[in-house]
Amino acid sequence: MARFIIRSLVSTFITLIIVSVALFLLLEVGSGDITVKILGVFSTPEQRASYRNQLGLDDPVYLRYIDWLIGNEWRAERQVGFDLVTAPNPQTGEDTWWADVDGQLIRWSLEEGELMKLVRQEDGSTVASLADAVWTTDEGGQESFWGVDDKNNAVKWVRGEGAEVWVLTKAGLRKEGDGPQDYIPLRKGLIRGDAGKSLQYGRPVSVTLWPRVRNTLVLAGVAFLVVMPLALIFGIIAGINEGKPIDRFISVTSLGATATPEFVTGIFLILIFGIWLQWLPAVAIFTSADAIFENPALLALPVLTLTAVELGYVIRMTRASMVEVMGSPYIRTAILKGMPYWRVVARHAVRNALMAPITIIMLHVNWLIGGVVVVETIFGYPGLGKYIFDAAIFGDVNAVEAAAMLTVIIAVLTRILGDLAYTFLNPRIRYA
Amino acid sequence: MAVAQPTAGAVPSQAPSRWAKMWKSLSIIFESRIATVGMVLVLFWVILGLISLVWTPYPPNASEFTQNLPPNTTNWLGTDHLGRDILSRLMVGTQVILLKTRLPWGGLVFPIGVAIWGVIGSVLVGAFLGLNAGYRGGWWDQVTMQFLDALIAFPVIVLYLVVIAALGQGDLVVILAITVTGAPGVARLVRSLALDIKTRDYIRAAETRGESPWYVMFVEILPNARGPLIVDSMLRVGYAIFAIGTLGFLGIGLPPPDPDWGNMVNEARKNIFSNQWAVVWPSVAIASLVIGLNLFADGLREELTRYQK
Numbered sequence: 001m002a003r004f005i006i007r008s009l010v011s012t013f014i015t016l017i018i019v020s021v022a023l024f025l026l027l028e029v030g031s032g033d034i035t036v037k038i039l040g041v042f043s044t045p046e047q048r049a050s051y052r053n054q055l056g057l058d059d060p061v062y063l064r065y066i067d068w069l070i071g072n073e074w075r076a077e078r079q080v081g082f083d084l085v086t087a088p089n090p091q092t093g094e095d096t097w098w099a100d101v102d103g104q105l106i107r108w109s110l111e112e113g114e115l116m117k118l119v120r121q122e123d124g125s126t127v128a129s130l131a132d133a134v135w136t137t138d139e140g141g142q143e144s145f146w147g148v149d150d151k152n153n154a155v156k157w158v159r160g161e162g163a164e165v166w167v168l169t170k171a172g173l174r175k176e177g178d179g180p181q182d183y184i185p186l187r188k189g190l191i192r193g194d195a196g197k198s199l200q201y202g203r204p205v206s207v208t209l210w211p212r213v214r215n216t217l218v219l220a221g222v223a224f225l226v227v228m229p230l231a232l233i234f235g236i237i238a239g240i241n242e243g244k245p246i247d248r249f250i251s252v253t254s255l256g257a258t259a260t261p262e263f264v265t266g267i268f269l270i271l272i273f274g275i276w277l278q279w280l281p282a283v284a285i286f287t288s289a290d291a292i293f294e295n296p297a298l299l300a301l302p303v304l305t306l307t308a309v310e311l312g313y314v315i316r317m318t319r320a321s322m323v324e325v326m327g328s329p330y331i332r333t334a335i336l337k338g339m340p341y342w343r344v345v346a347r348h349a350v351r352n353a354l355m356a357p358i359t360i361i362m363l364h365v366n367w368l369i370g371g372v373v374v375v376e377t378i379f380g381y382p383g384l385g386k387y388i389f390d391a392a393i394f395g396d397v398n399a400v401e402a403a404a405m406l407t408v409i410i411a412v413l414t415r416i417l418g419d420l421a422y423t424f425l426n427p428r429i430r431y432a
Numbered sequence: 433m434a435v436a437q438p439t440a441g442a443v444p445s446q447a448p449s450r451w452a453k454m455w456k457s458l459s460i461i462f463e464s465r466i467a468t469v470g471m472v473l474v475l476f477w478v479i480l481g482l483i484s485l486v487w488t489p490y491p492p493n494a495s496e497f498t499q500n501l502p503p504n505t506t507n508w509l510g511t512d513h514l515g516r517d518i519l520s521r522l523m524v525g526t527q528v529i530l531l532k533t534r535l536p537w538g539g540l541v542f543p544i545g546v547a548i549w550g551v552i553g554s555v556l557v558g559a560f561l562g563l564n565a566g567y568r569g570g571w572w573d574q575v576t577m578q579f580l581d582a583l584i585a586f587p588v589i590v591l592y593l594v595v596i597a598a599l600g601q602g603d604l605v606v607i608l609a610i611t612v613t614g615a616p617g618v619a620r621l622v623r624s625l626a627l628d629i630k631t632r633d634y635i636r637a638a639e640t641r642g643e644s645p646w647y648v649m650f651v652e653i654l655p656n657a658r659g660p661l662i663v664d665s666m667l668r669v670g671y672a673i674f675a676i677g678t679l680g681f682l683g684i685g686l687p688p689p690d691p692d693w694g695n696m697v698n699e700a701r702k703n704i705f706s707n708q709w710a711v712v713w714p715s716v717a718i719a720s721l722v723i724g725l726n727l728f729a730d731g732l733r734e735e736l737t738r739y740q741k
Contacts, residue, residue: 011581018582023590026598255730259723261674263681263694264715267701271708370589374678385589389682392593400594407587415585 001423005416012412019408020190020401021065027397028061034199034395039173047173050166054153055199056185068196068401071189073097076154079146082106084154084186090124094204095194097152097186108147110157110180115145135159148186155180168202190405196398200391205402209387211289213406216372216383218292222299223306228361230307231314232354238315239322239353240345250315257312262371266305266378273301284381302379309371313364314357321356325349355425362418369407460735467731473724477717481526488520492691500707510709512700518713521691525717528690529673534603546603546686547672550610551665557611558618559661563649565619566626577623580616588613592679601687606679610672621664625657632656659736666729670722677718693718 034057035048043051052058056067066072073084086095087105098105098120105120108131117131135143143159157180165179188194195205238250257265274282284298285291292299325331326349334344373385380386384403391399461467489508490496495515503510509518528534530545565576583591595609629635630653638652679685680694688695693714700710 011578014578015582015585018579019586022582022586023594026594029598255726256719256723259670259674259726260715260719261677261681261694261722263678263697264719267697267704267711267715271704271711275705275708367588369587370678373589374681377682388587388590389593392590392597393684395597400590404587404590407590408585411585411587 004419008412008416008419012409012416015412016405016408019404020069023401023404024061024065024068024397027395027400034397037394038199039168043173047166050164050179051168054151054165054167054183054185056153056183067187067189068398069189070191071187071194072184073154073186073188076146076184076186079156079184080148080154081146084148086188087120087124092207094207095188097148097154099148106148107150108145108157109150113159115147115157118150144181149180152186153180154184154186156182190402195402198391198396198399200394200396200399205398209384209399209402209406212382212384212387215292215381216376216385219299219302219306219375219381219383220368220372223303223310226303226307227310227314231311232318232357234311235315235318235357236322236345236350236353238319240326240349242323242326247319251319254312254315254319257308258316259312260309262305262309262374263378265308266301266375269301269304269308270378273304282379284379286382302375302381305375305378306368306371310364310368314361317357317360318353322349322353325353355422358425359418359422362414362421365411365414369411461728461732464731464735466727467735470724470727470729470731473720474728477526477721477724478530480523481531484520484523484527485531488517488523490517490520492516492520492524493689500703500710502707502709509713510707512696512710513703513707518696518710521696522693522713522717525691525693525696525714526721528603528686528692529676529721533607534690536602536604546606547610547669547676550607550672551614551668553607553611554614554618554668555661555665557615559622559654561615562619562622563626563653566623567630567645567649567653573623576619580619583612583616584620588675589678592675593684596679596684601684603686606676606686609679610675613675614668614672618661618664618668621660622654622657625660626653629653629656660733663729663733663736666725666732670725670729673718673725674722 033048033052035051035055036043039047039051056064059067067075077084080099082099082101085098085100085105087098088094089096098107100106107118107120107126109116109118109128115131115135116128118126118128120126135145137143145157145159146154147157149155165176166173167176185197187196190196193206195209197203198205198208201208234250234254238247241247270282273280280300281295281298282301284302286298288294331344331349334348335341369385372383373389375381376383376385377389384406388400388403388407390396391403461471484492493516497507497511497515497517499511499513499515501507501511501515507517507519509522512518512521526545528545529547531543533542533544533546533549534540535542561576561580565573591613592609595612596605599605599608626649635648635652638648643652676685676692677694677697680692680696681698683695683698685694686692696714697711697718700707700714704711
């Protein structure tokens, strides 16, 4: 068993690497010039070039992948010459980057040709003063300095040649003189828990992702709680009445539910409950972050839609498994020896019949994620699915990668859990 | 059947003719009521699509009528938000799924639709990978399965979104997306079948004759795995139509000008308060075609496995 788990974990790790590389390459090929999407179609080529440089997109793709995976402060440290460390921003709690110069956390900025140094105080504020003469001269006689700027980049300033850079602010692009010539956006890398900054929102991915994950977990969790008992009951009823009208009815209905795409089910439910009967809200508009807890009615239609699709699938699995078990010799023996019918069903049949559906449900999570994307898009529900959809359409590499890693981990973990559950339920199976 | 009559002549007819054989394998469909119902549903759409190649009630893309009309005698299924006849658009909508693929070069059109090419692609790729993994075993198996595990763990919808975001909208891109997402499942199925079939005596015989591994895989194993593979492909065509509908609904499916069912639903849902019919018809179309394929595959599987028990 231990060997099985270790092998699964190694395989999961390889899977994650393959998926992340594939995604990185696809988005690299596909998203085109991402700066057009961020800055808008009316931005000038200079503005785009400047912004590309600020995002570090001029680096080759393999370097950016390594940055994304294991971080890049080791690369920047070689240039800066000091240890680069993170300290939390007192307002947001998000990590900010500083150079550790003899125990002082320092950033620099270039103002009117003079290099200023910003020393971080205990409370998170900074004190500015003129920086010491730190310019290094290269062979060409150019004086330059690598330091950390106030936007978490390792940057290269050249003395007397403050570049004109375009800075994206809330009010739009602003041109600034005295800018750096080269940027390395500092990051810790995914394996150290930093998923990078979302290109779409300009905030760290982790900050924007978790509320969405929570919303989706609530949606999927409630749907799961509704689906499971109903599916098992209907599946068992259909299974023990194989061929009778009630079985035909349940089978045909569940086939219809499975074969109807989520968006069709969702729209019909909106039509019936949202428009004709006006019982339930037709869209899930979040007026606050905790809207689903304040007004659970918002959840009703999304959950119902997910349920309709999943229910049919699980019913069909349970029914098939139940039919198979009911035809087996040991059930016949139990009935022939005079055991009450309901006891045969409850004690002997159901236990064995539930094995297949339980493991299949575990394998089904992947598919559920696809359903969640559609359901969240229909109802405007701010969850993980809509996050992935928006990020993929935008070409937001960091966000897509983080969300995809999460879904892959969920899919793989549930698969391993399914395998383990199967060994528990069916002692005849052993994993070497 | 009249066509089943072998032509009288020099050929001695000890073996049943080709037509008779085909009829025999087709007649299995009619043994099962479920499969027959499924086939009728599928044929209904295929025939409607074939008719639409030569005739539709009105031009599918022309705004000729008042907008958002309910069903009436002129427009049997009503009109959409641009005043286009929904029946014509529904009929033409079958073409891109089942009957034709539009190539990006010079408006060329290729026969057989996107959903079916996608499944053919995933069966070809999946069979190749699965046969190699199952028959050769060892490293082939390890590496292939690891690769397929990665693909299976990949959330399908993310794969679709990213592939389409990367390569742009187009019929060929959708085919590629369906191929990539379908191939792992086919490969797993073929691998398990190959593992079973390769223990048979006729494989041993072929190996002893000195046949190459490729011959054994594609001539000896693959034809013997065709039963489950065909049933699986039927189901996959259903999934593919499902996926195309979903992509169309999300607005990133098959490109215009040809109407796409999923996209029709997506556009009509914006006017759902004033006109419910425009949403209902394409939804029913997708659901009925997918249900038809599901029933067909289920019935076929039941008939095929009946004698194996």
